[in-house]
Amino acid sequence: MSEPSVNAPRRPSKGERTRARILDSATELFSRSGFNAVSLRDIAAHAGLTHAGLLHHFPGKEAVLIEVLSRRDRIDAQSVFPGIVRPGTPEPGPGERLRRLVGLVARNSGTPGIVGLYAKLSAEATDPGHPAHHYFKERYRVLREEVTVLVEALQAEAGAPARSAPETVARQLLALMDGLQTQWLLEPEAVVMEEVVRDFLRGLGFLPGDGAGGAGVSG
Amino acid sequence: MSEPSVNAPRRPSKGERTRARILDSATELFSRSGFNAVSLRDIAAHAGLTHAGLLHHFPGKEAVLIEVLSRRDRIDAQSVFPGIVRPGTPEPGPGERLRRLVGLVARNSGTPGIVGLYAKLSAEATDPGHPAHHYFKERYRVLREEVTVLVEALQAEAGAPARSAPETVARQLLALMDGLQTQWLLEPEAVVMEEVVRDFLRGLGFLPGDGAGGAGVSG
DNA sequence: GTCTATATCGCGATAGAC
DNA sequence: GTCTATCGCGATATAGAC
Numbered sequence A, B: 001m002s003e004p005s006v007n008a009p010r011r012p013s014k015g016e017r018t019r020a021r022i023l024d025s026a027t028e029l030f031s032r033s034g035f036n037a038v039s040l041r042d043i044a045a046h047a048g049l050t051h052a053g054l055l056h057h058f059p060g061k062e063a064v065l066i067e068v069l070s071r072r073d074r075i076d077a078q079s080v081f082p083g084i085v086r087p088g089t090p091e092p093g094p095g096e097r098l099r100r101l102v103g104l105v106a107r108n109s110g111t112p113g114i115v116g117l118y119a120k121l122s123a124e125a126t127d128p129g130h131p132a133h134h135y136f137k138e139r140y141r142v143l144r145e146e147v148t149v150l151v152e153a154l155q156a157e158a159g160a161p162a163r164s165a166p167e168t169v170a171r172q173l174l175a176l177m178d179g180l181q182t183q184w185l186l187e188p189e190a191v192v193m194e195e196v197v198r199d200f201l202r203g204l205g206f207l208p209g210d211g212a213g214g215a216g217v218s219g
Numbered sequence C: 001g002t003c004t005a006t007a008t009c010g011c012g013a014t015a016g017a018c
Numbered sequence D: 001g002t003c004t005a006t007c008g009c010g011a012t013a014t015a016g017a018c
Helices: A014-033 A040-047 A061-080 A094-108 A112-124 A133-158 A166-186 A193-203 B014-033 B040-047 B061-080 B094-108 B112-124 B133-158 B166-186 B193-203
Strands: none
Touching: A014 A040, A014 A061, A014 A112, A040 A061, A061 A094, A061 A112, A061 A133, A094 A133, A094 A166, A094 A193, A112 A166, A112 B112, A133 A166, A133 B166, A166 A193, A166 B133, A166 B166, A166 B193, A193 B166, B014 B040, B014 B061, B014 B112, B040 B061, B061 B094, B061 B112, B061 B133, B094 B133, B094 B166, B094 B193, B112 B166, B133 B166, B166 B193
């Protein structure tokens, strides 16, 4: 049987290994120097082939970037919303999902290179016709839906009647996280993204206030 | 006497007029087609000179963009925080400044081209060494300070004790506005930036809530 | 001081040989 | 699947015309 079953990892072909090598090289170089400063020739050389050889695996430079970022997206999403990546997987409870989401914000502070790429590409991709346009539209749609569901659950748990529509709060939270990244990238030492996000969530009643402890989401 | 006094508008020199013509052309072309799709040769041709001639007035393409945006910045800032542009000018009251700030968000919905340029440049400019890096650092510093002062005043007016530090709220508001632009640019018909910002401000007690009972979220 | 012409560079992308 | 060769383009530098 050389037919692999759906979930069994099979031996990668040579092409797949080259592709992976290219993505690893691109991730490293993009993270270090950004998108514009890195040429296809740089990536190809780092991966051990020529730029024309690289373009056999990817249609263009931006396609490489999109693949780099969507690979990371998949990893991040899996940690917060496992159901996105593996449909049917049961999501953790709302409190746990929120904890993981804030943890993701904190973890991003360790990879300014990637965060910067994300900020740049998501801005460029607002242009219809940009190769990553549909990817980002879809990304925001999925994230907004997941966060909306999360907010609904948190509002229900919070007890007090919800002041705002869950979709609106979801938009606010995602916008806040994105906008904070820009401020943090400009002045990394002056901003603690995680703290600002926590403060916002506290205002919504999703995290205990800084006085007497509330419902147990400590430390 | 052909000596103009300090504040009297004097006849612009030929160079200054050329410079202004270049900026007008660049604004129009950038707004219509974005940054990457427009070449220096396009801008120069539209302004009636060659691309090398243009480069006698600006060191490079990005310098042109920075000038285009900072010119707009000056106009916008003047409408909300007159004191920034003309030091010593008395600011309007907090309520009025907040009203103008929200009005600016609403007005931005009329110029997606410029908003997009802003989103793209502010992301690119997070890279230290980018020609606009210092401009954006300074821009955020000034905006954050002005908004912090505004938030302090609004918190005092709101009566209830402030839950968050004014600087934090200022960061949140600016981040929210920036992040919303990305979402709006991706799906202009699905987002009403002004409404989401108002909702956020309502949650802070800076705008009147809708009715009393809290259950006012319809639709 | 203002602008043009030209020459050169490195880039992304394509075509076709192997 | 990878190469060499080549194209067109944007960006840049220099020399010099007005």
